[in-house]
Amino acid sequence: MPTSTVENYLKAIWSLQGQREGDYLVPVGQVAEKIAVTPGTATTMMNQLLKKGLVAYTPRKGVRLSEAGRKAALLVLRRHRLVEAFLVEVMKLDWAEVHEDAEVLEHVISDRLLARMDEMLNHPTHDPHGAPIPNAEGELTPDGTAVLADCSAGDYTLQRVQEHPPSFLQWLAELGLMPGTGLTVTHRNLEAGTLTLKLPNRADPVQISLLAARSLLVVLP
Numbered sequence: 001m002p003t004s005t006v007e008n009y010l011k012a013i014w015s016l017q018g019q020r021e022g023d024y025l026v027p028v029g030q031v032a033e034k035i036a037v038t039p040g041t042a043t044t045m046m047n048q049l050l051k052k053g054l055v056a057y058t059p060r061k062g063v064r065l066s067e068a069g070r071k072a073a074l075l076v077l078r079r080h081r082l083v084e085a086f087l088v089e090v091m092k093l094d095w096a097e098v099h100e101d102a103e104v105l106e107h108v109i110s111d112r113l114l115a116r117m118d119e120m121l122n123h124p125t126h127d128p129h130g131a132p133i134p135n136a137e138g139e140l141t142p143d144g145t146a147v148l149a150d151c152s153a154g155d156y157t158l159q160r161v162q163e164h165p166p167s168f169l170q171w172l173a174e175l176g177l178m179p180g181t182g183l184t185v186t187h188r189n190l191e192a193g194t195l196t197l198k199l200p201n202r203a204d205p206v207q208i209s210l211l212a213a214r215s216l217l218v219v220l221p
């Protein structure tokens, strides 16, 4: 089983690769920045990951996950998201306060406990922040979402919150903006960097920054 350090590198490369397929290489400097280590430390790790067959790595060009690396990254993500769902649904913790615990537990939880959690939750497809949970084979079905900041005027349903610092999630909850909430974009002001929204339980329109809206993923209702 990979160490938690290896798992965090795989997760970082996976998120930096994003939707880009094919032979796109993530600069190792970006990986170092994401994990908060020096470029030298990250480069040493790239060689180790390469030896384990988890990445394709070309010095001075960058790195991408191999099939085995991608599967390992998605299985960490599965543990993270199932743990978050368990902490909220079963242990009744607030959705704003489960991420940090999940960051720790994702590396230590046994397959047996995870399978039991999955069963107790009745095999959830999404975590409390609306992110899809990869299946036990390490496969992830894309959910066809768009970034709210890029959306023009119209009706949408909030599907997922991408970044989840507690204060940001608490603010969203106060607005009543949770996964599953319907919303209307009434105005997108690129000069001011704001988005005006009509929310179901608010009489007055609400303005949020385009920066905040970058973390919100929506689908058409």
Ligand SMILES: [Zn+2]
Binding pocket: 080, 084, 098, 099, 100, 102, 164
């Ligand atoms: Zn999380």
